[in-house]
Amino acid sequence: MASVTDEELKQMTQEERVTALGMRTEALTGKSLYVEFDPDAEERFTYPWAPDVDFNKRTELDTDKMTTTEVNSSIRELMREGYGTIVLKNPRGKHSLGVGILSRLNLIIEGSTGYFGVGLIDGPNVRISGRVGWSCAENMMSGTVVIEKNAGSTFGAAIRGGDLVCKGSVGSRTGIDMKGGTIIVGGDTGALSGFMMQRGRMVVCGNAGKNLGDSMYDGTIFVGGEIKSLGVDAVTAELTDLDKAWLTRKLKQYGLLPDKGVDHFTKVVAGKQLWNYDNLEPNEKKLIL
Amino acid sequence: MADGDLPQKKPLNRDVNRIGDSFIFPPRVMDDIHIKSELGRYRMRGFSLFKKIPHWDDLTFLPGTLTRFVIEGYREKCETKTVIGPRAKKPLELDIPVYITGMSFGALSYEAKTALARGATMAGTATCSGEGGMIPDERRFSSKWFYQCIQSRYGFNPNHLVLADGCEFFIGQGCKVGLGGHLMGQKVTDQVAEMRSLPAGIDQRSPARHPDWLGPDDLALKIQEIREATDWQIPIQLKLGAARVYDDVRMAVKCDPDSIYIDGMEGGTGAGPHLATEDTGVPGMAAIRQARKAIDDLGKRGEISLVYAGGIRNGADVAKAIALGADAIAIGHSAMMALNCNKDIPEANYPEEIGAEPGYCYHCHTGRCPVGVATQDPKLRERLDPDEAAERVYNFLHTLTIEAQLFARACGKTYLHSLEPEDLAALTMEASAMAGVPLAGTNHTVGVEDYHHL
Structure with a gap:
């Protein structure tokens, strides 16, 4: 699958693409259905209908009088024309701006966005000069999103990959249901951040509100300031040299490395007490275990 | 007995000195208390509710006689085409009014998921991913496919969203309204865990709230986000567990989806606390009527579809639900039975393997399904032949449809969806x-x- 080039994919019919991308794993006859699909197979971040773009091809879009749908349609159209750098001017806090971009793109938003800004994305590099509303970059798969000012609640909900950075402070429930990637907050974060976190890393340079990491399955949270309280099954752990090296590199990358370094950060991980409870009954145990 | 002897009187098979039996504390309740006293927790199980509630059997059709003109039962046409989300650019058009509801890969085996997809496709209807993300072959075998956006967002991938024919927001389910999903550690294999970004072998208890919206105002914006991500092409459906149905559906309508799915308390689950299954929700016949009224009161009949699921066993149930106001019916539990759930197959030894006789198994949560449907165990999965299972699913869906047509024709309808409460x-x-x-x-x-x- 990995050996198929984008050029080859373009020449294929939809049926052939489906097969080439591993969507088709076996013939529709007999016991061949027992062949399993491979969850570890390389996942393509660029699907054949996601256009190839040229980062040097740049355009600006004044979104002042446009609806959200018009803006998002224009982004897709411009990407189809090969524009790799798109600047959105006057976003005026519109909701759902830049959602569902499943390809490489430099998206620069000059201003602030509303709810669900750049949600459901896979690949673009986004820079937002203003503030963002609730659920920015929710379910992001890959790419980078950097916000210069503050963000609302549920920042980076359920993200699975990429770097999501807010240089200011964020609301509550940051990184809720987080499944991978990295969230970096330059300022403070609110209550219940990292709630039911599953994987990935969250870095909060400032303070964290109450119930940090409540019911987290896995993943790691680093906090530079004070933690109001830890949530259920969240525990502190030793900050290793590897953690410090990673923190230093990552924070430096986004200009957020504190003058005093990263030694003062607190590391929070899952206590793993909620991983299992005795869900079988004695008669079931006898038969099953 | 020698000739001429009088037959001996049989001794009474009961204790006449006993004053009575407790209705409140019968032996089963006492057993339950004894077990919970040892366990120190609620009891988990699969299946749907056990107790009796007002159900489809409590309704009967009033077919045509002289006051109504009947349609010739086996000859004249009775249309079954069903459209979910007529306002969407690409509405979901089904050949029959019944489709397969969301059941996750994880709760069900790969063979079960793909067999459901193939059976549904043969019948001209849809399937749904359920929780835990898309398995490529389910998408491949489903000609019409809902992608579920569930609270946990396990495996949710925008690249898969754009492959969907419809997007369903899971907000609750009828058999455990207000609770998140459960998948016990026995079924969280490496493969399932990887798809869900979880550690393998843990008892997975999904969140009950969505991560990125809290109330209807946020949900309206979330729906807009999904519409934008899918270019406003596909219908958006909200799945609600039946509770305060009239008010919930009014709020749902205000969020402007294309379809609202109501799951009655008769609905099943692969795992859940026994008491939640017994003691949450509202029966389907009440839920449909209230949901229909809410949609109609807001002037959205014909614009927002109403899907019902929960306790549907045969074509009479389908027809009754449609008559009460549903536009389409989703089935889960009975589709699993079409796959072989609770069937006494030669390969299975129920008492030894699961501790229950065929017909009485509710142990989906253990991952030891004797018929290879609700399990991830490779040996057990071999007991489900996906080719034959797909055929059975098709046969069952087809049967549900022709049975429902039978009642529609008898009530004088040439279109299944013309059934009405007056019938x-x-x-x-x-x-x-x-x-x-x-x-x-x-x-x-x-x-x-x-x-x-x-």
Whole structure:
């Protein structure tokens, strides 16, 4: 699958693409259905209908009088024309701006966005000069999103990959249901951040509100300031040299490395007490275990 | 007995000195208390509710005789085409009114998921991913496919969203309204864990709230986000567990989806606390009527579809749900039975393997499904032949449809969706009150002063 080039994919019919991308794993006859699909197979971040773009091809879009749908349609159209750098001017806090971009793109938003800004994305590099509303970059798969000012609640909900950075402070429930990637907050974060976190890393340079990491399955949270309280099954752990090296590199990358370094950060991980409870009954145990 | 002897009187098989049995604390309740006293927690199980509630059997059809003109049962056409989300650019058009509801890969085996997809495709209807993300072959085998956006967002991938024919927001389910999903550690294999970004072998208890919206105002914006991500092409459906149905559906309508799915308390689960299954939710016949009224009161009939699921066993149930106001029906539990759930197959030894006789198994949560449906165990999965299973699913869906047509024709309808509440009567006071149809043989609808102004 990995050996198929984008050029080859373009020449294929939809049926052939489906097969080439591993969507088709076996013939529709007999016991061949027992062949399993491979969850570890390389996942393509660029699907054949996601256009190839040229980062040097740049355009600006004044979104002042446009609806959200018009803006998002224009982004897709411009990407189809090969524009790799798109600047959105006057976003005026519109909701759902830049959602569902499943390809490489430099998206620069000059201003602030509303709810669900750049949600459901896979690949673009986004820079937002203003503030963002609730659920920015929710379910992001890959790419980078950097916000210069503050963000609302549920920042980076359920993200699975990429770097999501807010240089200011964020609301509550940051990184809720987080499944991978990295969230970096330059300022403070609110209550219940990292709630039911599953994987990935969250870095909060400032303070964290109450119930940090409540019911987290896995993943790691680093906090530079004070933690109001830890949530259920969240525990502190030793900050290793590897953690410090990673923190230093990552924070430096986004200009957020504190003058005093990263030694003062607190590391929070899952206590793993909620991983299992005795869900079988004695008669079931006898038969099953 | 020698000739001429009188037959000996049999001794009584009961203790005449016993005053009585407790209705509140029968032996099963005492057993339950004894077990919980040892366990120190609620009891988990699969299946749907066990207790009796007002159900489809409490309604009967009033077919045509002289006051209505019947349609020739086996010859004249009775259309079954069903459209979910007619306002969407690409509505979901089904050949039959029944489709397969969301059941996750994880709860069900790979073979079960793909067999459901293939059976549904053969019948011209849809399937749904359920929780835990898309398995490529389910998408491949489903000609029409809902992608579920569930609270946990396990495996949710925008690249898969754009492959969907519809997007369903899971907000709750009828058999455990207000609770998140459960998948016990026995079924969280490496493969399932990887798809869900979880550690393998843990007891997975999904969140009950969505991560990125809290109330209807946020949900309206979330729906807009999904519409933007899918270029406003596909219908968006909200799945609600039946509780405060009228108010919930009014709020759902305000969020502007294309379809609302109501799951009655009869619905099943692969794992859940026994008591939640027994003691949450509202029966389907009440839920459909309230949901229909809410949609109609807001002037959205014909714009927002109403899908019902929960306790559907045969074509009569399908027809009754449609008559009460559903536009489409989703099935889960009975589709699993078509796959072989609770069937005594030669390869299985129920008592030894699961501790229950065929027909009494509710142990989906253990991952030891004797028929290879609700398991991830490779050996057990071999017991489900996906080719034969797909055929059975198709046969069952087809049967549900022709049975439902039978009642529609008998009631004089050439289109299945022309069935209406006037085609029904209730056999019990409770059913009359809940379904809003007259008690059989009377003009009296319980709770309605003047039945002409229902």
